[in-house]
Amino acid sequence: MSQIVRSFRPVVDLGKCIKCGLCQTFCPEGTVMLKGGEEVVFDYRFCKGCGVCANECPSDAISMVREA
Amino acid sequence: MGLNSLFDEYYEKSFIQGGTTCCPGCGGPLLWRIILEILGSKTIIYGDGPCAMCAVRNIKLPNFNLHFSFIADTATGVVAALAAKGREDITVVSSGGDGATADISLGKVSAAAERNENMIQICVDNEAYMNTGIQKSGLTPYGAWTTTTPLGKEAPKKDVPMIIAQHNVPYVTTASVAYPKDLQAKIRKAKGTEGFKYIHVVIPCPTGWRFNPAKSVEVVRLGVQAWAWPLYEIEEGFLRLTLKPRQRPVEDYLKAQNRFRHLTDEQIQYIQGEVDRKRERLLEFDGKRIIL
Amino acid sequence: MLFTRMMEGNEAAAWGARLSRAEVIPVYPITPQTEVISHIANFIAREEMKAQYIKVEGEHTAMAAAVGASTAGARVFTASASQGIVFMEEALWMPPGRRLPIVMCMVNRSLAPLGGLRPDHNDSLLQRDNGWIQLYCENSQEVLDTIIMAYRIGEDRNVYLPVAPCYDGYFVSATATPTTVPDQAEVDDFLPPYKHEMYNLMPEEYEPIPFYRPIAESRYEVQQAHERAKRVIEEVDKEYERRFGRSHDGLLEEYACDDVDAVLLTMGSMTGTVRDVVDEMQAEGKRIGLLKLRAFRPFPTEELQKLAEGYHAIGVVDRNTSYGSAGGGIVSMEVARALYLLEEKPLLVNFHVGLGGSDVTMRQVRYMAGKTLEAVEKGRVDSMVDWVELKDLGEVM
Ligand code: SF4
Ligand code: SF4
Ligand code: SF4
Numbered sequence: 001m002s003q004i005v006r007s008f009r010p011v012v013d014l015g016k017c018i019k020c021g022l023c024q025t026f027c028p029e030g031t032v033m034l035k036g037g038e039e040v041v042f043d044y045r046f047c048k049g050c051g052v053c054a055n056e057c058p059s060d061a062i063s064m065v066r067e068a
Numbered sequence: 069m070g071l072n073s074l075f076d077e078y079y080e081k082s083f084i085q086g087g088t089t090c091c092p093g094c095g096g097p098l099l100w101r102i103i104l105e106i107l108g109s110k111t112i113i114y115g116d117g118p119c120a121m122c123a124v125r126n127i128k129l130p131n132f133n134l135h136f137s138f139i140a141d142t143a144t145g146v147v148a149a150l151a152a153k154g155r156e157d158i159t160v161v162s163s164g165g166d167g168a169t170a171d172i173s174l175g176k177v178s179a180a181a182e183r184n185e186n187m188i189q190i191c192v193d194n195e196a197y198m199n200t201g202i203q204k205s206g207l208t209p210y211g212a213w214t215t216t217t218p219l220g221k222e223a224p225k226k227d228v229p230m231i232i233a234q235h236n237v238p239y240v241t242t243a244s245v246a247y248p249k250d251l252q253a254k255i256r257k258a259k260g261t262e263g264f265k266y267i268h269v270v271i272p273c274p275t276g277w278r279f280n281p282a283k284s285v286e287v288v289r290l291g292v293q294a295w296a297w298p299l300y301e302i303e304e305g306f307l308r309l310t311l312k313p314r315q316r317p318v319e320d321y322l323k324a325q326n327r328f329r330h331l332t333d334e335q336i337q338y339i340q341g342e343v344d345r346k347r348e349r350l351l352e353f354d355g356k357r358i359i360l
Numbered sequence: 361m362l363f364t365r366m367m368e369g370n371e372a373a374a375w376g377a378r379l380s381r382a383e384v385i386p387v388y389p390i391t392p393q394t395e396v397i398s399h400i401a402n403f404i405a406r407e408e409m410k411a412q413y414i415k416v417e418g419e420h421t422a423m424a425a426a427v428g429a430s431t432a433g434a435r436v437f438t439a440s441a442s443q444g445i446v447f448m449e450e451a452l453w454m455p456p457g458r459r460l461p462i463v464m465c466m467v468n469r470s471l472a473p474l475g476g477l478r479p480d481h482n483d484s485l486l487q488r489d490n491g492w493i494q495l496y497c498e499n500s501q502e503v504l505d506t507i508i509m510a511y512r513i514g515e516d517r518n519v520y521l522p523v524a525p526c527y528d529g530y531f532v533s534a535t536a537t538p539t540t541v542p543d544q545a546e547v548d549d550f551l552p553p554y555k556h557e558m559y560n561l562m563p564e565e566y567e568p569i570p571f572y573r574p575i576a577e578s579r580y581e582v583q584q585a586h587e588r589a590k591r592v593i594e595e596v597d598k599e600y601e602r603r604f605g606r607s608h609d610g611l612l613e614e615y616a617c618d619d620v621d622a623v624l625l626t627m628g629s630m631t632g633t634v635r636d637v638v639d640e641m642q643a644e645g646k647r648i649g650l651l652k653l654r655a656f657r658p659f660p661t662e663e664l665q666k667l668a669e670g671y672h673a674i675g676v677v678d679r680n681t682s683y684g685s686a687g688g689g690i691v692s693m694e695v696a697r698a699l700y701l702l703e704e705k706p707l708l709v710n711f712h713v714g715l716g717g718s719d720v721t722m723r724q725v726r727y728m729a730g731k732t733l734e735a736v737e738k739g740r741v742d743s744m745v746d747w748v749e750l751k752d753l754g755e756v757m
Contacts, residue, residue, distance in 0.1 A: 006092075025248055026285045028098040030086045033078060043075040046087030050274075051282030064282075110563050114428060130566040132431065137450060141421040145386060145428025145436075146561070148412035152383040152434050158563065176424075179417035 006049035008064035012040040016061035023053035023062060083109070083129050089122040093281025095245045095271025095288065096123035099192060102248045104129070106255040107159055112150075114143040115163030115190075124163065139164035139173035140180035143187050151186075159188065159259055166193040166207035170226050174206075177266075181235035184263045188255075191228060191266070194273035202276040209296075210342070211335050213327040214276070220330060224342070229268045233302045236359055237264040241301035241310075244270050246289035250299060250310055257301075270297050278326030287324050294321040295347045296339075305359035309350060318343050361546075367539035369532035372500035373439060373465050373525070374399030375539075376507025378409045379547040380463070382437035383554075386414040386425035390444040391477050392529030393467040397439065411437075419444035423451035423464070430460040432561045435511065435554040438462070441529055442469035445483045449490075455522035456491025456582050459558055461514030462522040463507060466494070468628065469529040470716045478717020479528035481627065481680040485656070485690045491582045493523040493589055494657040496627040500539040502608050503527050505600060508547055509608075512596045517557050518588045526656075530717060531629035542604055550603055586658040593655055609652070611660035614667060616642060617649035622673040622706075622732045625651040627691065630677065630713075630720040637725040648729045653691065661698040668699055673707040675732030678745075679714040688712070688745035707735045710745040724748050 010032065021034040031047040034040055040061070054062040069077075079086050083104040088097045100123050104111070113124060113131040116139065124131055134142055143162035150158055162180070169177055169191040177189055196214045197203040204214040206226040213220055233240040239261050243251040251269065258265035272288045274281040291297040292311065296318055299311040318340045322328040331339075367375075373396045377385065387397040403409035412434075416422045419440050426436045440448060445466055455462050466487070468479040484494060493513065497503045503525060510523035527533065560566060594610040601607035616638050617623060626634050631652045638650045651667065651674070653660075668674065678689020686693060688710035699705050709732045714720040727748060735741050 026098065028090070028092075028094055028096075028101075028284070029088065030079060030082060030084065030097070030101055031075070033075065035074065041071055041074075043071070043086055045072065045075075048087075048092035050092035050284070051280070052093055052284050055282040056285055112432070112561060112563065128568075130561045130563055132428075135450070137420065138424045141416070141424035142428035142431075144414060144416070144421070145384060145425035145430070145434075146432045147428075148384045148386070148414055148425065149429040149432030149434035152412050152429075153432075155562065175417060176421055179421065182417075183414070 006047065006067055008049040008051065009044060009067055010042055010047065010049065010051070010053050010062050011065050013061050013063070014039065016059050018059050018061070020058060022056050022058065026056045027053050080128065083127055084123070085126040085128065088126045091275045091281070093272070093274040093284040094123070095194065095273065095284060096192065097126065098245050099269055099271050100124070100127060102245060102251055103255045106252050107161065107259065110157055111159045111161060112146055113161045113163060114146060115139055115161070116165055116168050136165070136168035136172045139168045140176045140185070140187070140189055144180055144183070144185050147185050147187055156186070160186065161188045161190060163190045163192055165197075166191060166195055167197045167205035170206035170228050174228070177232065178235065181232050181237050181264045181266065184237060186263055188258045188265045188267060191268045193268060193270050194276060195225070196276050198273050198276045211328060211331050211339060213278070213330065220335075229266065232266040234359060236305065237266060238262065239265040239301070239303055241266070242268045242297070242299055244288050244292050244297055244299060245272070246285050246292060247299065247311065254301060276327070278329070279324060283324065287321070290316065290321040290324055294318045295343050296321050298347065298350055300350060302358065305357045307350070307353045307356060307358045309354045315347065362541040362543050364538060364540040366536040367500045368395065368534050368536050369500045369503045369527050370395035370467070370534065371399050372504040372539050373507060374403065375541050376504045377437040378403050379542065379544060380437070380508050380511050380551060381435065381548070382411055382463075383434040384412045384414070384426070384429035384436045385438060386416050386422045386429070386436070387438050388416050388419050388422045388440070388444065390419070390441045392469055392533040393439045393441040393444070393465065395533070396465060396467070419448040420451055423448040426462045426464070427451060427454045427458065427460060430455065430462050431458065433554070433556060436462045437464070439465035439467060441467040442471055442475065442483045446471065446486060449487070452487055452492065453490045457578060459520035459585070460522060461511065461520055461554070463510045463514060464522065464524050465503070465507070466524045466526040467529045467533050468526055474716070476716055478530045479629070479679070480715050480717060481526075484524065484526045485680050487524070488657055488690070491521060491586070492657060493521050493586070493655070495523065495525050495655055496653065497525055497527040497532065498629055498631045498652070499532060499537040501537065501606065503532065504539060504541065505604070505606055505608060508551060509596050509600055511551055511554070513589060513592050515554055516592045519585050519592050520556070520558060521582070521585050521589060526628070528629040546603065550600070590655070590658050590660060608654060611655040612663050612667070613652040613654060615650040615652060617651070617667075617670070619647065620649035620671065621647040621736045622675065623649040623651045623671050624675045624677055624725070624729055624732060625653055625691070625695065626677045627653050627656065628679065630679065633720055633722060634725050637722050637729060641726070641729055646729065646733060648733055656691070656694075659694055659698065664695065664698050665702055668702060668706050669704060671706045672736040673709055673732050675709040675711060675728050677711050677713055677728060681712060681715065692745070707741050709735050709741050711748050712745055713748040715749065718749060723753050727751070727753050
């Protein structure tokens with residue numbers, strides 16, 4: 001398993017999320033999923049923190065938070 | 069089900085491992101994720117890159133990573149072996165980066181097209197040799213900075229889809245990872261078509277194009293909206309635009325990437341002129357036969 | 361047995377591929393290999409042979425397609441020569457590393473610049489380091505038999521290596537010699553269908569090959585496979601003899617070597633001439649014999665060491681050049697390394713002859729045999745290598 005070094009991690013605000021699934025469609029790594037059409041979840045084992053999901057989200061529900 | 073196993077199952081189903089060795093925001097793994105969903109399990113993939121060969125490496129289907137100089141030829145052998153074994157149910161995909169497809173292996177792709185080999189040839193175009201460290205290829209656009217064109221590339225991009233189309237193959241198309249539905253429809257069509265299919269896909273390369281990885285999809289979408297990357301297909305010789313977006317100035321696309329940072333206003337104007345001319349021609353030929 | 365008739369080497373090669381039931385044949389024409397592929401085209405057109413025949417656009421593609429087909433489980437045949445072999449060099453490195461038992465005839469022809477259409481061995485010898493088994497053939501019969509044996513050797517689970525039957529353009533490729541074509545059923549019995557046990561590309565059975573692997577490890581495996589191939593080559597030759605009544609002496613042939621002081625060591629078509637000269641000279645009481653090197657890769661080091669103890673000198677006949685080498689031709693350097701560890705070493709005499717495909721004449725062979733025997737007499741060798749063709753042998757002899 002590869003070791004991911006990441007400066008930022010995506011975090012979702014489910015209150016803002018409109019369940020469109022675009023984050024899942026455009027994540028290059030397949031590390032975000034609209035689970036059961038309801039809940040956006042991330043695979044932090046592999047997420048590279050690129051920010052594509054946050055950029056593509058139409059309702060600004062994802063923010064990129066600096067890793068500790 | 070725990071989150072990890074949920075994702076593991078997802079990777080297994082989508083035939084590509086999460087956490088590739090590509091850069092953050094690379095369009096390579098995104099491309100494969102989008103198209104493997106349509107290609108399905110009965111697929112063999114031979115080829116290189118782009119340097120998203122690092123993506124091919126993570127594919128959970130029979131594959132073979134090759135050097136640039138082996139595009140469409142090893143796949144030809146696979147097609148022949150499958151024919152000898154009566155396994156025509158398997159789709160053979162030959163993938164090549166832009167340098168491979170347009171430069172060192174162009175003759176091979178052309179020959180496979182001439183023989184009408186039963187394969188899907190995908191050109192994964194990130195517009196330079198990225199794996200070797202951002203060197204100019206035949207598909208680097210006019211004006212783009214690379215490490216071998218520090219003042220910007222002097223010559224325009226080769227029009228490989230049009231070159232292949234003139235081989236009179238059953239299917240040629242352009243696509244973009246910013247339009248996954250369009251891309252998937254084209255892969256579906258290619259999969260259902262006998263003979264040589266050529267798919268030319270632009271993928272964003274934040275590292276080589278010099279922009280913030282978060283903007284990856286946005287940048288290639290801008291390219292389509294500016295008509296710098298027109299989406300069309302050529303089926304049995306007939307051209308059809310699959311998307312006719314309202315045209316944005318090409319400057320919006322160029323300014324989004326630092327590889328074009330040095331361009332003068334005149335150069336930008338020149339590029340706009342080229343884009344306009346091509347757009348007009350495409351609109352003129354839309355729905356018409358373009359093969360002589 | 362199907363029939364016996366006069367046949368050129370290239371036609372014999374086509375028969376070898378046909379009888380071996382090659383399934384995929386990617387080819388590109390080059391003199392002097394072309395009749396191989398046109399004969400195969402005719403076999404297929406007449407429906408006497410069933411194969412995917414791919415008319416590729418260059419030799420690089422021919423070998424690449426061969427690799428693709430072989431990984432996908434097909435038995436593959438191809439053939440090339442000279443510039444073509446060199447052009448496909450990049451691809452030639454793949455089958456050994458991937459352990460693919462492709463068979464490709466290398467029809468020897470000299471290289472540019474200043475090359476002609478006739479043979480020397482620099483084209484195939486240039487491939488000596490990339491892991492292909494190389495078996496040098498003397499006439500049409502040996503070409504045909506060697507191709508069938510090549511599949512048995514290459515596809516052996518202890519080997520899994522590509523095999524190149526090599527034969528001289530013009531002298532073998534275009535010269536008709538009596539050739540027996542065996543029966544298909546007999547060949548089928550000898551050569552079962554190809555199935556690679558190490559991996560399978562079909563999606564149902566595919567297991568990924570680990571991408572990161574110490575290179576030394578896989579190189580060592582190929583080296584070990586070559587070591588094992590020596591035994592397999594000998595065994596396959598013996599079994600071939602049992603079934604078909606013909607042997608080609610596996611790795612190395614000793615001809616008329618009882619009670620000799622020295623031998624000439626040859627490869628390829630010149631061997632026939634040397635046989636005749638050795639017979640003549642022995643009748644005259646000269647103690648000279650012949651060693652025919654059939655396997656250049658794997659190089660039969662131990663076998664040669666064993667035989668070499670019986671001679672006082674070996675005259676190595678090199679139909680190749682290696683500019684600026686440690687000394688002389690490529691074969692002589694291999695022989696020198698193989699014999700270096702012997703306590704009682706024979707003298708090593710070396711000749712360049714037949715370059716660019718010029719005839720190796722009986723007069724030249726007599727000269728070389730004489731020089732080798734002279735070394736035995738004097739107990740030393742006069743020069744590192746003797747460029748025989750540059751001598752006016754009328755005066756010398
Ligand atoms: S930050 Fe990038 S890798 Fe991580 S989930 Fe979002 S799009 Fe995927
Ligand atoms: S893109 Fe944004 S709104 Fe759409 S599912 Fe993902 S988080 Fe929710
Ligand atoms: S250099 Fe470009 S193409 Fe290569 S992995 Fe990085 S982003 Fe992808």
